[in-house]
Amino acid sequence: MFNDLLRVACYGKYGDLIGGNLLRSWRQQAAQSTKVQWRSTLAHLPKGHNWKPEAHHDPVIIGDVVVPAEVNSVLKMRPKFSLEPHVPTHELLDINRRVANKTEKEQQETCPLEGVDSLLASTKDKPTQRRKQVQRLRSSGYSDPLLMATAESLLQKVKGQGRRKATHKNDTRPEQPNL
Known part of the structure; x- marks a missing residue:
């Protein structure tokens, strides 16, 4: 992209002969400055790697438990490679x-109430904007199902009117009255 812009700038302003020479010299200058920047960056980087890979230690197994070879190979990788299993709600x-x-x-x-409370606190589902508006109506005391259905349909109509106004805001025709 840089080369294309440079070509347009050179040939557009100076013509073919001067623009070609100018383009060549600017490309050389860009390449040289890139080399200088790269070499100055490399000078500050460490020369080699001094780290040694950790020796694999067998996991400590408590009791008389037989661990399969596949499980043992995963356990050798240490905890940073283990992932929390996904369990549905x-x-x-x-x-x-x-x-x-099993509790007392x-x-x-x-115990079940505390478990459900912790599950509700940790759920990843975020309520949508429409659900938030309906919940706001419910918290205000509107709990009649017919009234709630009417409120949801009114919310959809208001959103539809807002979209219509946004698409036709530059329209010069006068608005038609709603009958």
């Missing part, structure tokens, strides 16, 4: 219920 709720059943009797009522 419905499976997390099931795990929450099973853990709650006093905590069996609060």
Whole structure:
């Protein structure tokens, strides 16, 4: 891109003969300055690598557990290579219920609620703008299903009118009255 712009600048302003000579000299100057910059950058970089690869250590296995060779090779790579498994939300709720059943009797009522609260706090689903507007209506006391459906359709109409106004804002014709 730089060469194309340079060519247009040289040939457009000075013509074929002078522009060609000027283009050649500017390209040489650009190449020389690039070499100088690259050499000055290389001078500050380390000369060689002094690091040594870590020796693979066998993982410590507690108890009389037999670990398959594939699992052992993954465990040798250390924790930075292990990833947190993705568990869907419905499976997390099931795990929450099973853990709650194994707790003491006093905590069996609060354990599922705390688990659900933590799941709700950690969900990655962000509410859309439309859902936020509907939630705002619900929090204001509008809980009638018919009223909520009407509110959603009104929101869609308002958005549609805004789009229509935006597309026709430069239109010189007078607006037609809505009948």
